[in-house]
Amino acid sequence: MGTANNVLIFADIRNGTLRQVTFEAISVAHQMANGGEVHLAILESLDPNQIESLKQLKLDRMWHVDHPLLKTFNLDAYVETWVHLIDLLNPDVILTGHTALGRDVSPRVAARKRIGLLSDCIKLDTSSTYEFVFTRPIYAGKAYVQRTITKPPFFVTLRPNNFVAHFDTSLDQSIEIKTFHPNLSQISLRTVVTDVVRKVTSGVDLSEANVIVAGGRGVKSKEGFAPLEELAVVLGGAVGASRGACDAGYADYALQIGQTGKVVTPDLYIACGISGAIQHLAGMSMSKTIVAINIDPEAPIFEVADYGIVGDLFEVVPLLTKEWQRINR
Template identity: 50%
Template sequence: MNKKVLVFAESKGSVLRQVSLEALSLGKQIAGQGELIAAAFGSGADGYVEALGQHGANQVWTLSDDRYNRYHSDLYFHAFVQVIQETNPDVIIVGHTANMKDVAPRIASRFGYGLITDCTGVEFEGEEPIYIRPIYAGKAFEKKRFTSSGAMFITIRPNNFKVEPSPTLPATVPFQAEPVDLQTVIREIVLKSTGAIDLAEAKIVVSGGRGVKHPDGFEPLQELASVLGGAVGASRGACDEGYCDYGLQIGQTGKVVTPDLYIACGISGAIQHVAGMSNSKVIVAINKDPEAPIFQIADYGIVGDLFEIVPLLTAEFKKKIAN
């Protein structure tokens, strides 16, 4: 293969998102002997160059402008369009994140490119990539390929592609975005924190349902997640009861997660919730009801009271980590 691949290196705060590095590793595979280009926006863009080079980028286009520190649909759209016009890539890869789900279809429509979203895997038939994505709330998978001319545009689900360092010494290409006649103006951004670790990219998720019974019921889950270096999530039922913020919701109408380990505490396993976590690599279910549907998809099940079991798990993990 000999393709030019463009990856958008998305950041959160001042830190590169893990999915950006996953996109670079996939981009390296697809590019073969071709060129791998990364684009980074925001005042910290120059600081990402070394990390992007460590993961295979031959060039890094940097837009060092503090207006891009927060996502703005119009600003990002026009800047990304400019990078595409100047680099003319064969393949464009971005993370399947809230921001990129907003801007990617606009860009694809602008150029008339095909777009395959939420990819969780890739196979190769000769040199042609075949993209795999879940359908029907994760009950089945489909394989798709591009059949038309123009760049191939894909979004990838976080935590589904292995990060493989491939050190290079990238060339830095600073650029300034052309002036934009903004159609919208952001007056205020109100952030609700869901924890130090982004749920969508967490390797371990400890999630609570109606079985936590009270907002304080999340405290043992938070302690377990802290010990394991994971994030805390919730079912819609727990959110609807007011036990936690909707920012923690996992499911068909919430976030989709694919961690290495998912611990479901007091979650019955409604299909809407399962749609958001069924592709986790290992699922552990804790529930007092032995007939709870969650046990049908769990790799390991514990029948019992989460308020007894979770503290015991936390204590055991603390011992293991200490040793």
């Protein structure tokens, strides 16, 4: 595998906590740097406990970016800041998560810097000696392509839940934290964010959940999602939905999984009353184990399922909940 002298990661933070994909990116950065420097840039305030946990990650430097115009997310301000930091550090490789943030900011920054962008990568091939070879899905997940990078610098976004985050719990090294003040002015920002209204969601974050119980049009109503929510709670997972269910008003669009929704890679995906349209599969077919519950034995979802249950979800889902509770009593 090739070697990068300097890798820069842009952190993805939610409510003061680093998202799991940032830890995964740090592990990938170490593989790519192979002794070179690894820098982490943070544009939001971070919980002090999180800074402690970063000591186990062998970071060379953490850049805390501080500017009043970054207090709320502003796309122009983020693009400017990322560009400034890249100019300052001159990294060979820039990594971030293929999340809403990464998808929004990275193409603009790559275009501004005139550098290549490999988006939505799911695997780094470590067998190639001189080059970095990444795998990414194409045609809505129907095929995979390997892309080789020979010349730095380049930008890579990583699909969450596809890389293992390694922690060395024996390490307790101090991290050098530097503050960076980007040169931003209100006049250069094309939009003004006056307020951020967060959608209040309870339970596990869908894009980072290890278990997802997803419902489709077969759930038939908003209330029909109640047994799915109960199963998700006992499994410690999150509830998701097909676009069919969202379009019908049974579920919020924030829960939509698929080509035009969230892309998820949980350990366990339970699809209830979902037919398995290609656009839905694009968002969940990389799940490690797929269980499908459908009354139609010919439903295409069974083609990608590891376990299929032909039956009425309103009978099967409560039975699964009961059985899980029984064996965990």
